[in-house]
Amino acid sequence: MSSALYCKNCDAQLTRRLDVIPLSPEGVSRCNFVEPGENRVAEVAPVPKGGKLCVDAEFCTEFPASWQPNSIDAEDTVWINPSDLTSVLHWISEVSYHVGRDGVDGNNGPNKLCKCGALVGTEYADSYQWHVFVPIARHTYWKEQ
Numbered sequence: 001m002s003s004a005l006y007c008k009n010c011d012a013q014l015t016r017r018l019d020v021i022p023l024s025p026e027g028v029s030r031c032n033f034v035e036p037g038e039n040r041v042a043e044v045a046p047v048p049k050g051g052k053l054c055v056d057a058e059f060c061t062e063f064p065a066s067w068q069p070n071s072i073d074a075e076d077t078v079w080i081n082p083s084d085l086t087s088v089l090h091w092i093s094e095v096s097y098h099v100g101r102d103g104v105d106g107n108n109g110p111n112k113l114c115k116c117g118a119l120v121g122t123e124y125a126d127s128y129q130w131h132v133f134v135p136i137a138r139h140t141y142w143k144e145q
């Protein structure tokens with residue numbers, strides 16, 4: 001079943017239609033396909049375009065700390081490929097949220113706003129991280145498409 005993410009505040013559509021990637025051995029292997037180090041690829045998106053991966057805290061702890069989103073709350077358990085976000089999302093303007101080595105690292109917390117101004121999630125985009133968007137469960141909802 002496909003679904004898309006929406007803003008709870010204004011009902012704007014935040015992602016394209018996405019399919020669930022089960023947290024099966026295949027799902028895990030998708031997130032474990034590259035080791036940090038000299039030979040890693042420049043852009044690392046563990047979730048393929050058009051997919052959403054449902055993770056849990058236990059799953060996340062199996063991976064090196066520097067390679068995972070570090071602000072995952074127990075209820076924020078979906079990872080999305082950032083290229084699946086719609087144009088209603090934009091970066092938070094505060095400069096302190098734009099720190100990172102050579103990309104925004106998201107380590108200061110949620111950094112993506114809906115067009116209505118609601119904080120809806122965190123994008124991790126620095127070179128040492130997995131490139132994912134993690135929606136805030138309390139501020140968003142899924143609707144079947």
Ligand SMILES: [Zn+2]
Pocket residue numbers: 007008009010011012114115116117118
């Ligand atoms: Zn909104």
